Amino acid sequence: MSLIEKLKSDKPFLALAPLAGYTDVAFRCVVKELGADMTVSEMISSDALIQNSKKTLKMIKKAKNETPYIVQISGNKIDKIKEAVFILNDIDGIDGIDLNCGCPAKKVYHHGSGARLLEDLPKLEMMLSTIKKHSNKTYTSAKVRIGIEKKIGADIVNSCQNSGADFVAVHGRTKVGAYKSKVDYEQIAIMKELSRIPIIANGDITSYDIAKKVTNETKADGLMIGRGAVVAPWIFQQIKNNTQTIEKKQKKTIILNHLDSIIDIYGEYGVVLFRKYLHGYSKSYDGSAVFRQEVNKINSSKKMRHIVSQFF
Numbered sequence: 428m429s430l431i432e433k434l435k436s437d438k439p440f441l442a443l444a445p446l447a448g449y450t451d452v453a454f455r456c457v458v459k460e461l462g463a464d465m466t467v468s469e470m471i472s473s474d475a476l477i478q479n480s481k482k483t484l485k486m487i488k489k490a491k492n493e494t495p496y497i498v499q500i501s502g503n504k505i506d507k508i509k510e511a512v513f514i515l516n517d518i519d520g521i522d523g524i525d526l527n528c529g530c531p532a533k534k535v536y537h538h539g540s541g542a543r544l545l546e547d548l549p550k551l552e553m554m555l556s557t558i559k560k561h562s563n564k565t566y567t568s569a570k571v572r573i574g575i576e577k578k579i580g581a582d583i584v585n586s587c588q589n590s591g592a593d594f595v596a597v598h599g600r601t602k603v604g605a606y607k608s609k610v611d612y613e614q615i616a617i618m619k620e621l622s623r624i625p626i627i628a629n630g631d632i633t634s635y636d637i638a639k640k641v642t643n644e645t646k647a648d649g650l651m652i653g654r655g656a657v658v659a660p661w662i663f664q665q666i667k668n669n670t671q672t673i674e675k676k677q678k679k680t681i682i683l684n685h686l687d688s689i690i691d692i693y694g695e696y697g698v699v700l701f702r703k704y705l706h707g708y709s710k711s712y713d714g715s716a717v718f719r720q721e722v723n724k725i726n727s728s729k730k731m732r733h734i735v736s737q738f739f
């Protein structure tokens with residue numbers, strides 16, 4: 428079944444949101460096993476991709492179980508976006524290219540990329556249609572917010588569908604709303620109502636109950652989960668299985684699998700990278716503050732495995 432058919436028929440369709448610094452190949456591999464239907468790479472700058480930086484190419488690497496796999500690019504110039512698409516065309520295993528139209532970070536916004544594209548919808552439309560025209564991948568998509576300051580979801584969705592994009596993920600905040608303002612699910616519902624292409628709702632989906640509420644309120648074709656997954660990757664399984672519960676024993680297995688996956692990819696340096704996830708995983712446990720201090724000092728995978736096995 429194609430991704431679009433799945434989006435239209437599978438309820439709930441669940442995607443992992445791209446989170447730079449978190450949703451790397453090791454983490455994506457874990458959530459895929461827990462029921463995520465679609466995964467997206469961390470944001471890849473089209474400029475960096477063109478410069479062929481080794482680090483950037485590494486960021487594109489996907490896990491064996493990652494299908495469909497979408498690579499997200501950012502950029503401020505149409506010719507550079509086109510060049511980046513040509514590079515991705517030569518890399519197998521990518522099912523789609525997504526354009527970042529939501530990043531509010533100063534460095535990205537002032538560069539004219541990310542959320543800045545929402546200020547110039549004809550340019551956003553041209554960028555997406557450039558991807559659609561030149562990409563040899565099956566899907567072209569956009570990840571957007573609902574505006575810069577003013578909520579202009581209807582105009583944004585029109586531009587996306589006019590460009591020929593196959594689907595759109597909507598983070599229901601403006602750029603000014605950053606990551607903390609109340610998510611406007613009503614605006615996502617307006618966009619869904621208007622749209623001929625599937626809409627994926629995103630923002631503050633952190634539990635099975637909220638997932639249900641967002642699906643009901645927005646009628647979106649899919650849900651995209653970011654921070655909620657980084658602290659609890661099992662959220663995909665909970666939503667898929669209509670339950671709030673997760674056995675402690677399974678949590679421990681998932682956390683240890685994540686550790687194995689990160690070590691497999693980065694070697695012993697993976698231990699350092701793993702610390703930030705443990706901060707989230709341990710939050711609801713007694714003694715988590717002391718545990719966090721301890722793991723911050725550990726550099727060996729053997730020691731990390733031991734302390735994690737004991738704590739969870």
Ligand SMILES: Cc1cc2nc3c(=O)[nH]c(=O)nc-3n(C[C@H](O)[C@H](O)[C@H](O)COP(=O)(O)O)c2cc1C
Nearest residue numbers: 444445446447469470570598630631632652653654
């Ligand atoms: C640390 C961090 C990194 C992020 N990186 C990206 C990114 O690379 N590309 C992107 O489109 N959005 C990025 N986002 C935004 C998320 O994908 C998502 O839209 C936002 O966090 C809201 O969803 P959530 O409440 O489920 O996390 C990032 C957010 C955070 C907090």
